[in-house]
Amino acid sequence: MEVNKFVEAKSISEAYDLIKADRLNKVIGGGAWLKISMKKAKTLISLDNLGLDYIKEELDYIEVGAQTSLRKLETNKSIKSLSSGILSKAINHIMGITIRNIATIGGSIMGKFAFSDLYPVLLVMNVKLTFFKLGEISFEEYIDIPRVNDDILVNIKFKKNDSLGYFKKVSKTALDFAMINMAITTTNNNFKIAIGSKPSIAQLSKSTMKFLNSQDKLDDEKIEKACDLAVEESNINSNVRASKEYREVLIKTYLKRGIKQVIK
Ligand SMILES: Cc1cc2nc3c(=O)[nH]c(=O)nc-3n(C[C@H](O)[C@H](O)[C@H](O)COP(=O)(O)OP(=O)(O)OC[C@H]3O[C@@H](n4cnc5c(N)ncnc54)[C@H](O)[C@@H]3O)c2cc1C
Structure with missing residues (x-):
């Protein structure tokens, strides 16, 4: 990464003014991603001295x-x-x-x-x-x-909450990006479900949540229906990591397991 100038901001407003001043001025967090993804920054702005690590x-x-x-x-x-x-x-x-x-x-x-x-x-x-x-x-x-x-x-x-939660990432190797990832929470049987890396960005599965949250009691048939709904509404596609069809199978499989885990 080529950097013309490195500034340790003394206040958040100084950092803000600097990024506003030029499109090529960039804030750096940990830099793990920025250093391999960005070729050039005019001014790299560090937030390290702003007490934001807590x-x-x-x-x-x-x-x-x-x-x-x-x-x-x-x-x-x-x-x-x-x-x-x-x-x-x-x-x-x-x-x-x-x-x-x-x-x-x-x-x-x-x-x-x-x-x-x-x-x-x-x-x-x-x-x-x-x-x-x-x-x-x-x-x-x-x-x-x-x-x-x-x-x-x-x-x-x-x-703060006392909800139950489930998280699943499926990837080819431990260090690879996800083929799919998902998270579920339930509070008093009120479900929240989000699916990511489809390969598009994560989104809430709103129709699936609405369906699950309108049921008095969940049985296998209803859970299957919820999984079908999640696949339908998730805008799933293929990329180098996995095909659309494989992602659909993964989502159905792990969503079913996840729902059962959080209603236990
Ligand atoms: C080799 C590698 C593999 C990875 N694998 C995965 C993975 O499998 N799964 C996964 O979820 N993540 C993965 N990540 C991403 C990683 O978890 C971090 O999300 C990523 O490194 C960004 O965090 P950072 O602190 O390095 O941000 P940086 O690289 O410093 O910044 C990232 C972006 O955020 C901006 N930014 C940073 N902080 C702020 C702020 N406070 N305000 C405004 N803008 C800001 C920067 O300008 C930049 O545009 C991987 C990263 C690397 C380097």
């Missing part, structure tokens, strides 16, 4: 600074207590500890990676993002915005 437990939510490493999140007790620890489980599937010590939650969210193992999880947990200019939005709203390239993600808030 996990803070409040009464109703857990607040995480954008510069917090994935490894810190993965091993944090409070994070593990949310939704059966699915965020920690999903992070655990990303490369090795060395990369997870470098990569940040901020960079993982701002990258808008379609293969992201975190996106399905963040969609089914109650997550809010705080941006310097945009303010606070839900993770679901963030997914629908094409790209927020000219703002700074400051923190991520996880609402």
Whole structure:
């Protein structure tokens, strides 16, 4: 990566002004992805000195600074207590500890990676993002915005919950990107389901959720119907990692297992 200038921002507003000043000025999180994906940056703006590396437990939510490493999140007790620890489980599937010590939650969210193992999880947990200019939005709203390239993600808030959760990543090798990934949570039998790496970006399976949440009791037939619905609404396609048909089989298989696991 070719960098003309490196600046350690002294305030978030300084970092914001710098990215606004030129399209080729870039914020760096952990840099694990940026360094292999971007050829040139006029000014590379570090957020390292802004106190954004923290996990803070409040009464109703857990607040995480954008510069917090994935490894810190993965091993944090409070994070593990949310939704059966699915965020920690999903992070655990990303490369090795060395990369997870470098990569940040901020960079993982701002990258808008379609293969992201975190996106399905963040969609089914109650997550809010705080941006310097945009303010606070839900993770679901963030997914629908094409790209927020000219703002700074400051923190991520996880609402405390006692929901049950399920996470699954299927990949050819332990270090590869997912062929599919999915996350499910249930609170009082109210389902949230998100499927990612289809290969398009993760989305909530809204019709499937609506169907499941309208049932008094779930039996095998209804669960099968929910899995068919999820495949129908997921906009599944082929790429080098897996065919559309194989992805459909994977989604049906693991969604069925996941639903059964969280209604136990
Ligand atoms: C070899 C490799 C394999 C990987 N495999 C997987 C995988 O299997 N599954 C998976 O889910 N992930 C995977 N990842 C992605 C990884 O988990 C991180 O999501 C990724 O490295 C980005 O985090 P980072 O801190 O390195 O961000 P950076 O590379 O520093 O930044 C990424 C983007 O976010 C922007 N950015 C960073 N922080 C902020 C902020 N606070 N505000 C605004 N913009 C910001 C940057 O400008 C850049 O555009 C992989 C990464 C690598 C390098």
